[in-house]
Amino acid sequence: MNEQKLKRLFAAARNETAPAPPADFAADVLRAIRREKQIPPPETISVFDRLNLLFPKLACAAAAVIVLGVAADFGLTAAGVPNLSDGVSQISAQWLLTPGAF
């Protein structure tokens, strides 16, 4: 494709006329804008709001952990399994506080 042919192509394309806008185009745009105005903008949620929303869940989870811990302690005690504090005091008594243990 030589330069002259390319220029002729551009020149011919330059003469193309655009389609005329429909008669009610401006009214359509206005309708679209009105529709857009009716849709409320998305609410912005701050970090504090998020934390507030999250707080009841966090509190429930923490309470559940505490209840499970207490229940496990009672259960294990009832079953005769020595609990952790008994084990620790036993070890201290046998090894750490006995004279000449080391």
Place this chain on the structure above:
Amino acid sequence: MSDDAELLERIRNGAADDFAEIVRRHQSRVFAILNRYERDAQKVEDLAQETFIKAWRALGQFDGRAPFEHWISKIAVRAALDHLRREKRRQNEIGLPELGEDALDWLRGDDGKNELDSRAAAEILELAMRELSPADRVVITMREIEGRSVKEICAATGSSSVAVRVRALRARAKLKNALEKLAKL
């Protein structure tokens, strides 16, 4: 009849209906710009609507230092560029449309001195420009078909004048190659 500045002031003060007058004043120019990048009349109309809605949303940013016509043209060019990027992805999935016989005859002719109507020319360019990136296409269309200055292209695309000149040269070379390829099909 009040000028654009007065109308825009009224719109900013709550007279939203006056925006219809702004649309009526500038719609032909917007359609003409978008028609360079899209052949389907319905899609051109959709893009024109998108352009005016974007203008409406950004009306607060229009400072009135340049004419409204330039500002809306810039929005139209950006809308066309976004459209070309979307279409580029889609075009990779579908085959190329066929050219009309007049367009093919002209393209395959040796000298190109035969008459070529504007519609056939636009068809040929539309097809060849699919080989170009959307940004290349915008620059070459504005420079060679719309006859815009480098300064105007810089304002519309946000590129530097050196970038626009380099892109225009490269895009021209790519377009020539694409046209040669089309002629051989």
